[in-house]
Amino acid sequence: MPQRSRRTGAAVTILDVARHAGVSPMTVSRVINDHPYVGDTMRERVLASVKTLGYRPNLAGRSLRTSGTARIGVLYSNPSAAYLNQFMLGILEQSSLNGSQVMIEKCSGIRSQRAAARRLLEAGVDGVILPPPLCDSQRTIDELDATRIPVVAVATGTPMEGVTSVRIDDYQGARAMTRYLLQLGHRRIGFIKGDPQHTPTALRAAAFLDAMAEAGIEVPPDHVAQGMFTYRTGLTAAAELLALRPRPTAIFSSNDDMAAAAVSVAHGMGLHVPDDLTVTGFDDTPVATTIWPELTTVHQPVAAMGRAAVTLMLDEIRRKRDGRPKADTHQVMKFTLVRRQSSSPPPRR
Amino acid sequence: MPQRSRRTGAAVTILDVARHAGVSPMTVSRVINDHPYVGDTMRERVLASVKTLGYRPNLAGRSLRTSGTARIGVLYSNPSAAYLNQFMLGILEQSSLNGSQVMIEKCSGIRSQRAAARRLLEAGVDGVILPPPLCDSQRTIDELDATRIPVVAVATGTPMEGVTSVRIDDYQGARAMTRYLLQLGHRRIGFIKGDPQHTPTALRAAAFLDAMAEAGIEVPPDHVAQGMFTYRTGLTAAAELLALRPRPTAIFSSNDDMAAAAVSVAHGMGLHVPDDLTVTGFDDTPVATTIWPELTTVHQPVAAMGRAAVTLMLDEIRRKRDGRPKADTHQVMKFTLVRRQSSSPPPRR
DNA sequence: CTGAAAGCGCTTACAG
DNA sequence: CTGAAAGCGCTTACAG
Known part of the structure; x- marks a missing residue:
């Protein structure tokens, strides 16, 4: 339990810790900021006090002094x-x-x-x-x-x-995803490109093609559809890819929104995801875990x-x-x- | 342009404003905090200085003194x-x-x-x-x-x-949505309920039924499907509702995730939204503006x-x-x- | 209506 | 390795 004076509501300050540990506030400050030149005995005493008192530095106080806001x-x-x-x-x-x-x-x-x-x-x-x-x-x-x-x-x-x-x-991310699909056994993979104005778009597309080439697979031009990163354009792009014969067994979309659209199109065609068709995205935005099935994707933190x-x-x-x-x-x-x-x-x- | 001393990088403080306006920092403080008992002349002089200097109070300083963090x-x-x-x-x-x-x-x-x-x-x-x-x-x-x-x-x-x-x-929100649908001319409206464990669920459902009753429309029990607020359960619920004959002309879902699922199911059945089927949601979470068509919904701030x-x-x-x-x-x-x-x-x- | 003083919690810079 | 002093920017009392 934190030792906060519940009557006054006052939080534990660096001074309380100093008093409790029998050192100066400076020493406490040094310990909590991981500064060197603090004796081991002191350090441990302070750390113990910090713990028992449940001390957390007041960030307003700190930043006021440090960064000048x-x-x-x-x-x-x-x-x-x-x-x-x-x-x-x-x-x-x-x-x-x-x-x-x-x-x-x-x-x-x-x-x-x-x-x-x-x-x-x-x-x-x-x-x-x-x-x-x-x-x-x-x-x-x-x-x-x-x-x-x-x-x-x-x-x-x-x-x-x-x-x-x-x-x-972005390049390595898209490459990793492509390799993952190849490893699963997919060979006919459709790709949905993103908005050409966005700089990651080209990288993701290039990585897909390179990884496919590395695996000795030539990607027919009609297996790469153009999207604009929106759900709506994903709908169109996925419809194009799924009209191909033989049909791709997987669609790798440049982002999650378009991948979600691809899943919807697939369902509309009576295809089960992933049994009949694998769909993967990129970014791991909330939509990836909203839809069903949840999307395999490249998580961007x-x-x-x-x-x-x-x-x-x-x-x-x-x-x-x-x-x-x-x-x-x-x-x-x-x-x-x-x-x-x-x-x-x-x-x- | 803000008058920040670009060389030092120091921000404009309340002291700078006070100096510029020829008053005490306290007066500045009173003005920016809308306290009463400040002369009009003072107030205007301070406000002018605040503006020319581009002053913004430092929140760390303020909170340190005020709230005790x-x-x-x-x-x-x-x-x-x-x-x-x-x-x-x-x-x-x-x-x-x-x-x-x-x-x-x-x-x-x-x-x-x-x-x-x-x-x-x-x-x-x-x-x-x-x-x-x-x-x-x-x-x-x-x-x-x-x-x-x-x-x-x-x-x-x-x-x-x-x-x-x-x-x-929640009650009034769902009621407003139902009335909107009625006003559009819909009479056969399907409703997707949410997780019964969540307290807004019952309110939204009751409001739907009440508003329908007010319009003199009896809602057949099979027009209310049970969902759990997830996309996946929305898929099932929407499929049930759309299997009804005659088919509802609108589906009002208790949240956006399930509404998004309903749109997907509709597309899968070759139905155009909204020409063949109106779908509306509740909450206005990001998915409402991600999918296509974008969802009519009740915005919760x-x-x-x-x-x-x-x-x-x-x-x-x-x-x-x-x-x-x-x-x-x-x-x-x-x-x-x-x-x-x-x-x-x-x-x- | 206005201001001088003190202090919120912390750390920098200066001593030892 | 440790500490006493000062001050970051602001506002709460307390005086006038």
Whole structure:
């Protein structure tokens, strides 16, 4: 049980811990922040007190002293609601941990990008995070770069020098999925491409074709259908692929929304997923676990990427404040191949 | 442009504003917090300075002094990923505004509820927010109540005395949707019920039947199918309803996931939505705008309810600290009927 | 109606 | 390796 004075409601502070351990608040601070130069005896005494008292540092107090409360802007255009929710969750989690403030701006048209960026700048943000697809808008990046504030591009397929980025390796992700399908025994695999404007699109498609080629399989052009990352375009693309004869035994879609559409089309044709047809997606957004069967897909750690974006941003802001040069970090997060119920070996003939 | 000293990176503080306006920091504080007893001249001078300097209060500083940094626990079990994301977004937004800290615990089985609640309590939370379906777990509420910390139940269908709650009026929401369908001209409407364990389920179903009765329409028992709020059960329920002869011209589903399933089943039967069949949902989660056609549904302001839950919680915590009695607030948020592409008048015969 | 002083919880920088 | 002092940005009392 935490030793909180229930009458006053006051939380346990670093001072309480210090008193309890018989040391100075500084020593407690050093221990909880993993600083070196703390004697082992002290360290253990402090840790014990922290535990018995149920102490948790007050983040407001910490950030007030430490970071000087950075202000981070997030500029987004029209990603899927599910993606954005998850991404913002990561952003807010991390920024609350660091006591930084977040300002969110949406822009719809290309024209309003300029206005939205201005609004953020006028609000005094110290840097701007750009989720997809804005992460690839040269226009927006240039506009922001001109004001010399740090920019972090998230989930871009083509990280630029000078612009900090967080992403997964889209190529390797799509390659892993293709290999998984091959390993299950599939040979006739249809692929649904995404919006050509988005930079990961080409990488995912190239990885699919390369992995197939590696396995000595030539993919007929009509086995690659064009989608735009939306459910609706997935419907059309899947219908095209499933009209092919012989019919593909698997469809690998560039994202989950289109994969969900493919499952629906398959059901409509009386095909059972996965017994008659395997369908896999990419991203692992909530829709992947909403539909039935749940989608085998490539998990992209969207919330974690949001958190990473904040951490990188804070680092850049600090560097700038200290007059140090840009770190020019390009963080690549791990994807995971998540096997669920929409994939299985191909039906026997 | 904000007047931030770009060289040092230091943000504009209340002191800068005070200096610029030629007043004391206190006066600035009063103005930005809308306190009374500030002269009009002062107020305007301060406001002008705030604007030219682009001042934004540092929330860490404020909360450090004001609230004493409340710690809010969120305990959830197995809601849909999409719902939880959106809800947590609201929670984090508001708590970052108030400088409170959030601790999240998940429990899966009924057994782990106890353990999860304990963990939160041991971490020293000042109160616990319960999203659905835990908002209706008498067990959990009792366990929490025993420790005398405030509890806020979110989206419960049956608010309890003594337990603060935020919700929408499920009955009126479902009634509005039914009336909308009637108004479009539908008479044979199928309904998909939700999980009977969830308290809003009964309300939504009752509202549907009542509204139909009001219109003088008797709903045959086979026009109400049982679902469990999942896509999979929606598939089955929709198939049942669409096997009816004459076939319903509309299906009203108790949530979006099952409505999405109904659309898929309809497509599978070669029915066009909405020309041949109208399908509507409830909640307006991201899936409603992911699928095609996009769902007409009852919008539940999930993120706003998360924010409200935090605000109510903070109020309760403060009351308790001050030794004041519980406010016993039961906030009812507005739902909105959102018309999208999945609904239209019934086909002519 | 306005302001000077003190302090929220923490850590930086300076001593030992 | 440890600690006393000062201060991050704000607001709560307390004076006028």
